[in-house]
Amino acid sequence: MDLNLNGKLALVSGSTAGIGHAIARTLAQEGARVIVNGRSEASVDEVVTQLAKETGATVLGFAGDLSQAAAAEEVVKRHPGIEILVNNLGIFEPKPFEDIPDEDWRRFFEVNVLSGVRLSRLVLPAMKRANWGRIIFIASESAVQIPPEMVHYGMSKTAQIAVARGLAESVAGTGITVNSVLPGPTKSRGVGDFVEQLASASDKSFEQVEAEFFEHVRPTSLIKRFATPQETANLVAYVASPLASATTGAALRVDGGVVKSAF
Secondary structure (H helix, E strand, O other): OOOOOOOOEEEEOOOOOHHHHHHHHHHHHOOOEEEEEEOOHHHHHHHHHHHHHHHOOOEEEEEOOOOOHHHHHHHHHHOOOOOEEEEOOOOOOOOOHHHOOHHHHHHHHHHHHHHHHHHHHHHHHHHHHHOOEEEEEEOOHHHOOOOOOOHHHHHHHHHHHHHHHHHHHHOOOOOEEEEEEEEOOEOOHHHHHHHHHHHHHOOOOHHHHHHHHHHHOOOOOOOOOOEOHHHHHHHHHHHOOHHHOOOOOOEEEEOOOOOOOOO
């Protein structure tokens, strides 16, 4: 299927690894001009070179912490006319509720929520002038089923869904759509490393830890495995395309059926 993304300028925050990397690669494969983002100049340069070689597309880079206002302003100044914004930047950390200090709550809100709010605010004027744009927040099934092992993370993901819906309402009647995408447990770099550490500490294989996770921690999963980053990227690429013009204000699940609801 041709997603009609050829030449569209897309920014994917936090895209040197994991879900963000898969989204950047998929958009580039569809012909979009993609801005790869990470905190390290070296990692950004490496991914830019890799994706340009793999896809033959125009791949640009921006090294900077997009949870910071100055960096957000700089990337929009350096790359005006962003047509697709994928707010993927995020952090997670399992921690008992009573051990989460105020600073952690602020940090999760700053990185997971405010980074996307700020970038959306910065790119919106150009989208309004063009009467076309796509803003996508990468939330999580944890927004709906708050994980007791990381309540602060779930809070930030619920907030992303609220922001996406409110922003979609604010651009009603235009060619701009705003959606959130809710991955389930995914074998991203961070999750993969975490599971590998658990496996090593308990003298078990990755597969054993994975099976136990879906038996005890996410028993409602219907696929009974970690999803791949590519499975999320496939949905995001469609939502970012002109073909998804009637999809807006939605919280779209790619969660492997973890959320036990038909709606």
